[in-house]
Amino acid sequence: xxxxxxxLPKGKNFRAFAVECKDVVETVRRLQGLSPVATAALGxxxxxxxxxxxxxxVGWVMLQINxxxxxxxxxxxGDAEGNLRGTVQNPSVTxxxxxxxxxxxxxxxxxxxxxxxxxxxLKEVYQSSAELVSGEIxxxxxxxxxxxxxxxxxxxxxxLVDTDGKVLAAGGFLVQKLPEATEExxxxxxKVLKSFPQVTSLxxxxxxxxxxxxxxxxSIEMLEKREVRYKCSCSIEKVERTLVxxxxxxxxxxxDEGKDVEVVCHFCRQKYTVTLPRIKELLKEIxxxxxEK
Numbered sequence: 001x002x003x004x005x006x007x008l009p010k011g012k013n014f015r016a017f018a019v020e021c022k023d024v025v026e027t028v029r030r031l032q033g034l035s036p037v038a039t040a041a042l043g044x045x046x047x048x049x050x051x052x053x054x055x056x057x058v059g060w061v062m063l064q065i066n067x068x069x070x071x072x073x074x075x076x077x078g079d080a081e082g083n084l085r086g087t088v089q090n091p092s093v094t095x096x097x098x099x100x101x102x103x104x105x106x107x108x109x110x111x112x113x114x115x116x117x118x119x120x121x122l123k124e125v126y127q128s129s130a131e132l133v134s135g136e137i138x139x140x141x142x143x144x145x146x147x148x149x150x151x152x153x154x155x156x157x158x159x160l161v162d163t164d165g166k167v168l169a170a171g172g173f174l175v176q177k178l179p180e181a182t183e184e185x186x187x188x189x190x191k192v193l194k195s196f197p198q199v200t201s202l203x204x205x206x207x208x209x210x211x212x213x214x215x216x217x218x219s220i221e222m223l224e225k226r227e228v229r230y231k232c233s234c235s236i237e238k239v240e241r242t243l244v245x246x247x248x249x250x251x252x253x254x255x256d257e258g259k260d261v262e263v264v265c266h267f268c269r270q271k272y273t274v275t276l277p278r279i280k281e282l283l284k285e286i287x288x289x290x291x292e293k
Contacts, residue, residue: 002171004054004082005209006224009217013181014189016220018173018209019050019228024084025159026167027230031269032087036161037095038071040102042088043159044137045076047172049086050228051155052116053078062117067135069109070095074137083231085267102161108135114144138172145176152177152186154193158200169203173212192216232268239263239272244282251283 004019025043028034034042049063060079066072072089095103114137115129130144138157145153157172175193177186193216202212213220243251243261254261261274274282 002228004050004226004228006054007213007220007222010219010221012185012217013178014175016175016213017051017054018213019047020171020203020209021047021050021228022167022170024228024230025170028086029167032091034091035094036165037102037107038088038091038093039161040159041071041074041104041107042086043170044157045074046084046086047157047170048141049076049078050084051174056080059120064115067109067112067132069107071107082226082228084228085232087266105135110135114140156199158198160200160204169200171203172199234265234270236272248286251279254279
């Protein structure tokens with residue numbers, strides 16, 4: 001099982017996060033039948049949202065990316081417990097490699113936005129977005145954090161896919177500048193990252209998230225280590241709440257059609273069936289609540 005860490009580089013004014021999530025990405029690939037380029041794109045998004053969620057004490061965070069490319073919308077979610085899930089609108093899209101690499105930027109596109117939605121258990125959900133700069137996801141996330149949240153950031157994300165489509169490596173890291181960081185420290189970090197190996201090459205060699213951050217900074221102080229796993233939050237109760245939200249008129253139409261309602265979760269492909277007798281019960285519950293008001 002993979003894990004994400006939160007750390008402070010010793011003697012430097014930055015904070016850092018790193019994640020290894022191969023098993024999560026492979027699980028999603030199998031569940032959704034993802035093509036190699038879809039696997040790479042969604043895998044990067046899952047690694048990115050895992051890094052964002054590593055800073056949560058409660059709640060969840062969602063990453064939405066839609067650049068107008070053939071893959072369509074890419075969505076990844078992570079919560080404070082280390083649970084991850086994600087989906088891509090067009091999972092079967094195939095694109096030929098470019099310079100022996102999967103063309104994620106071409107698949108995602110860059111005529112659109114990257115959005116981050118955070119639910120911290122408060123009354124309101126926080127949402128912000130920024131224009132895409134490359135469609136490569138790591139650069140787009142770094143740009144979003146720097147521009148929309150005013151936190152200068154560097155992000156590296158990677159997914160290595162085998163010739164048979166299986167995921168060989170997946171993960172990444174995020175480094176953020178603290179207010180006390182000097183211009184010299186920033187320039188030194190930029191120099192290190194400019195010649196830094198691809199994150200997938202390090203993961204493929206067996207380096208852990210801790211070891212990757214040590215490669216960047218030399219030494220770190222571990223603040224937290226958290227397991228990450230694939231887990232979908234769908235349920236029959238959520239499906240029924242969605243049906244109730246449609247209102248009496250729509251539920252009545254469903255009854256008139258005389259068929260059970262089948263709903264398939266976009267994330268895990270779990271199928272849920274709401275029978276006609278249950279739809280009648282939901283309709284009665286709505287009517288009763290209206291009468292009690």
